[in-house]
Amino acid sequence: MSGFARHRRSRLIIANFTGFEADLLRSLASQLVELLRNEAAVPSDDRDPFEAMMDFSGPTTEPEDPVLARLFPTAYPDDEEAASEFRRFTEGALRDGKATAAVTIIETLEEAGLPPELTEDGLMIDVELDEPTAEIWLRSFTDVRLALASRLGVEDGDDDVWAALPDEDPRAQAHDIYEWVGYLQETLVEALTTD
Template sequence: MAHGFKRTRKGITARFERPEVRLLQKLFSDVATTLEPEPREDADPLESLVGWDEEVPEPEDPAVRRLLPAASSDPEQAAEFRRLTDRTLREGKTAALRASSLALESDPVLLTPEQAQDFARALNDVRAVLAARLGIESPEDAERVGELTDFSRTETVEDYMAVVYNFVSWLQETLMTALLKTLPSR
């Protein structure tokens, strides 16, 4: 059973059971796949190759819209911002997910503050995607989902996803407690 992250003199560390490692790696990998740009029929192969986007539509998947939200209430400004930042944001998130997945291969897991920040981003993106799939849109929704914490009592896929969400939330909370201690106290 996981004990969560702790700050030690060596760095931020945690021990996981093998099934927990597999679960987290699967979640990181699923979110990375979710972040792959949506295929477009009209994409110019050369533009795709050099990474130039003439126009990037708002993501159709609500989970991706949570990860890459509109940056402005002005649609034209939001579209321009998306065109300029979409690729970099997707790549940055994917890199954090991959690095965190790799960090889980060590036992115990030992992170520098920078790696811990990547891990926190990765867990946060996992939670955002799970929240979108679970339809968490209000504090009441969050509370309803928060009640499910027992893996042995899950009867539906949604129950299972809720327990996973709560496990990841708990893990991120332990990581934030450890990570906040690394910042200069002011």
């Protein structure tokens, strides 16, 4: 995989993934969707649309899961009441937006030819994104990286710690995935800003 680039003629943003890479991205996006939708903060989808739109009964406390706490930080750390009210009015919609963005990655990969079960060696997936879809992917990459960083305990300036881990250490492998998603994110930003 060479990252994202802007096609000279069509102006679409393109990338080529091996079947393994595409399946890994689908898995990461799926895990993010599951995390976002499995906690009680998400309202039921069977409500009246107007009622759902006017519902401000979202969560009022910080999520217990460290990944969710990182994805939805406290807006007013020095004012518990204001933080609670802000979270109540915003977190549900933010969760839905993040889940929808991750689903966009899954759907785009599957529309590009990624089968439900990856069984074929040598499969290549060519992805073409218009700018709005590329921006959705970019936001979701940020969420995936934050989730991985939270689970791994990645901190600024700790590159030497990760480099010292043996290759067979599962944490080193997970950190490699974190770095890879960062690379994808970086090339996507470059492609979006290229005229």
